[in-house]
Amino acid sequence: MFKVNKLTDYAMVLLLEMARGSTVRSTQHVSDRTGIPLPTVAKIMKSLGKAGLVQSQRGAGGGYALGRRPIEITVADVIQAVEGPIALTACAETSDEHCSIEAVCPVQGKWNRVNRAVRAALTEVTLADMAEDIPTFGPAPRAKEEPRAATALLAPVK
């Protein structure tokens, strides 16, 4: 089953939610909106932050906002932020690992072509593409009543 990490998938959900406005949102808020558990949201946000995909505002009333415009964030960026380098095999040029056969393997480097093709495919699609006609989030938040009083107050924009 060739697939992306579940956390990567979630990261995309979070980013898409955040793409709906440029206000700063707390992890709590985003968690409620998406249904993804709070600690998990926090963890993912940290990864995204390090990669610069989101900006953080610390302190009371703080939270996260997109680090750059949706059209400048590619799926490849998200994967790399959460999972690390995209390297289909241990011997790929983008990898830092090594395989046990590496010394004698005649396939050495042959995967690079595939690797590049996949990366190109992942770089083609941006957050903006995926955000197209996504209306609002699901059938409304989860349980707890809308908890955005605090954050709404200091929404920097709009």
Add this chain to the structure above:
Amino acid sequence: MFKVNKLTDYAMVLLLEMARGSTVRSTQHVSDRTGIPLPTVAKIMKSLGKAGLVQSQRGAGGGYALGRRPIEITVADVIQAVEGPIALTACAETSDEHCSIEAVCPVQGKWNRVNRAVRAALTEVTLADMAEDIPTFGPAPRAKEEPRAATALLAPVK
């Protein structure tokens, strides 16, 4: 670390080795040639066999040969044979799984575009492409002296 299964990688090595001639080879032989442990080779061959990528010949002097021409075997084929369907997310069209957010997730289906792009990239590269100027295998077999007496005798071709 976005990567393919190690077994998939090995599968490619095996197929590439087999692409060098149309004779039937035993798993033992292929194992010696590639340095991949015998039981592992056997396991991979079974997967490849089910997918039709290799043909098997049972009984004494039996073994495996490619199931079709190298140009007709794509990287996507190999991945699917070993790992199962290529479905980047649980909600992808090619997936048979389901995710916990699926009901309320507005991203639903948005990954299909990415999924298709990746599959296309993987389908573009064939075994023939990867086999280009691969001379012989490594610095010679492993330890044990060349053990191909038996199989060489009944090589159907060439």
Add this chain to the structure above:
DNA sequence: GCAAAGCGGACTAAAACAGTCCTGTTTACG
């Protein structure tokens, strides 16, 4: 008939992942 080889599937150890938690730092605001 015997031995070589594949077939199917069960099993286990090791690694990766998903999720949680805790301790510390920054910052708004009363």
Add this chain to the structure above:
DNA sequence: CGTAAACAGGACTGTTTTAGTCCGCTTTGC
């Protein structure tokens, strides 16, 4: 200036996947 909200960083743990092995059965050439 104290308090509480919120992020930062990292350790930890239970679960799931993966990689690798093994065994008993079937097929087939000699």
